Amino acid sequence: MSTKKISSVVIRRLPRYYRYLGELRDSGVERISSRELSVRMKVTASQIRQDLNNFGGFGQQGYGYNVEHLFNEIGKILGIDRPHSMIIIGAGNFGQAIAKYSDFRKRGFCLEGIFDNDPEKEGKEISGVKVQMMDKMPDFIRDNKIEIAALLVPKSAAASITKVLVDSGIKAIWNFAHTDLNVPDSIPVENVHLSESLMRLSYSLSGQGSQKERNAR
Amino acid sequence: MSTKKISSVVIRRLPRYYRYLGELRDSGVERISSRELSVRMKVTASQIRQDLNNFGGFGQQGYGYNVEHLFNEIGKILGIDRPHSMIIIGAGNFGQAIAKYSDFRKRGFCLEGIFDNDPEKEGKEISGVKVQMMDKMPDFIRDNKIEIAALLVPKSAAASITKVLVDSGIKAIWNFAHTDLNVPDSIPVENVHLSESLMRLSYSLSGQGSQKERNAR
Numbered sequence: 001m002s003t004k005k006i007s008s009v010v011i012r013r014l015p016r017y018y019r020y021l022g023e024l025r026d027s028g029v030e031r032i033s034s035r036e037l038s039v040r041m042k043v044t045a046s047q048i049r050q051d052l053n054n055f056g057g058f059g060q061q062g063y064g065y066n067v068e069h070l071f072n073e074i075g076k077i078l079g080i081d082r083p084h085s086m087i088i089i090g091a092g093n094f095g096q097a098i099a100k101y102s103d104f105r106k107r108g109f110c111l112e113g114i115f116d117n118d119p120e121k122e123g124k125e126i127s128g129v130k131v132q133m134m135d136k137m138p139d140f141i142r143d144n145k146i147e148i149a150a151l152l153v154p155k156s157a158a159a160s161i162t163k164v165l166v167d168s169g170i171k172a173i174w175n176f177a178h179t180d181l182n183v184p185d186s187i188p189v190e191n192v193h194l195s196e197s198l199m200r201l202s203y204s205l206s207g208q209g210s211q212k213e214r215n216a217r
Numbered sequence: 218m219s220t221k222k223i224s225s226v227v228i229r230r231l232p233r234y235y236r237y238l239g240e241l242r243d244s245g246v247e248r249i250s251s252r253e254l255s256v257r258m259k260v261t262a263s264q265i266r267q268d269l270n271n272f273g274g275f276g277q278q279g280y281g282y283n284v285e286h287l288f289n290e291i292g293k294i295l296g297i298d299r300p301h302s303m304i305i306i307g308a309g310n311f312g313q314a315i316a317k318y319s320d321f322r323k324r325g326f327c328l329e330g331i332f333d334n335d336p337e338k339e340g341k342e343i344s345g346v347k348v349q350m351m352d353k354m355p356d357f358i359r360d361n362k363i364e365i366a367a368l369l370v371p372k373s374a375a376a377s378i379t380k381v382l383v384d385s386g387i388k389a390i391w392n393f394a395h396t397d398l399n400v401p402d403s404i405p406v407e408n409v410h411l412s413e414s415l416m417r418l419s420y421s422l423s424g425q426g427s428q429k430e431r432n433a434r
Contacts, residue, residue, distance in 0.1 A: 198391060
């Protein structure tokens with residue numbers, strides 16, 4: 001694996017490659033050319049070659065890509081070749097839906113705890129994990145070396161909880177609160193701003209922007 | 218409003234401008250310079266000027282941007298100055314969470330129907346909307362001129378339902394199924410691939426990529 005800096009645009013696209021390669025692998029395909037992959041993924045073959053060249057010599061002229069190898073290499077680059085510990089903050093509708101979503105576990109994201117500040121939810125079991133009160137969270141993160149916190153709380157609560165998460169040594173935040181979090185540079189944040197996604201759809205409805213462009217994002 | 222083609226990268230960023238301007242407006246701020254906005258949004262002032270220049274003359278040298286005006290103009294560009302009708306397909310955990318999420322209604326996205334193929338869910342009320350069986354969906358879309366379908370079904374069901382949606386005249390799809398949909402170019406699709414978001418977080422955890430880059434995405 002090359003150690004050179006990969007642009008964030010390419011990184012954005014990697015999970016999609018990973019998904020297609022996983023599907024190909026599961027259906028028994030052993031190798032694929034950039035041209036065939038480009039037809040399936042609806043992006044240009046040259047973009048595929050450029051993107052995958054970032055990771056050095058996976059493709060061979062006249063042979064194509066070894067599906068299994070490329071799948072595994074991208075998995076390593078994405079860091080999903082090892083398990084990650086995760087907690088959910090906020091046991092509301094979205095928090096519960098995330099807790100019950102089995103796809104994450106399949107990818108090695110292990111749900112270790114769920115926290116809420118509603119005493120009525122205390123001890124309630126969601127996907128086999130008991131809801132704990134928020135004041136238990138700092139020790140829990142430290143004691144269990146939790147890496148990722150999925151933040152599913154109202155915007156108004158996000159800043160104060162984020163501070164507690166950072167002080168407790170969280171390594172990364174998956175943020176669903178509709179606000180930008182203020183964290184040290186060393187703590188990555190991945191935002192899922194559903195309202196913004198819906199606004200982009202509303203924009204597209206007005207007829208501007210093509211499907212091709214949207215695929216390339 | 219300028220009618221020239223705006224790049225999809227700028228469009229991706231517009232909802233975030235819209236959010237910051239809305240917060241500024243709500244806290245009584247009437248105008249703001251690109252420099253002040255750049256400090257708040259943690260992007261460069263020159264990017265802000267470049268982005269907003271796409272929409273023509275909203276900023277004035279030495280005065281800055283009129284917050285209310287810019288907020289409204291971006292709202293118009295995003296098409297959220299008028300209501301949009303929406304249905305939810307799939308009344309599982311995520312479907313119910315989306316149905317109960319009040320932020321969308323505030324932005325003018327009106328939930329008109331919820332559909333599922335589980336007879337046990339038929340007639341169940343979620344956020345004041347009754348779950349209907351899937352076979353009612355085509356007529357419902359036609360009769361009520363539904364614009365947006367939020368697709369919250371398993372990957373395996375996504376393709377066949379998408380075909381029905383397209384044949385019934387849906388205008389846009391908000392896709393949560395972890396697969397790419399095959400639709401005519403005229404029907405915009407906005408994907409929310411949660412697994413991919415989590416993989417990007419996993420990648421960032423490995424220490425590659427900086428916060429600055431992530432903000433700029």
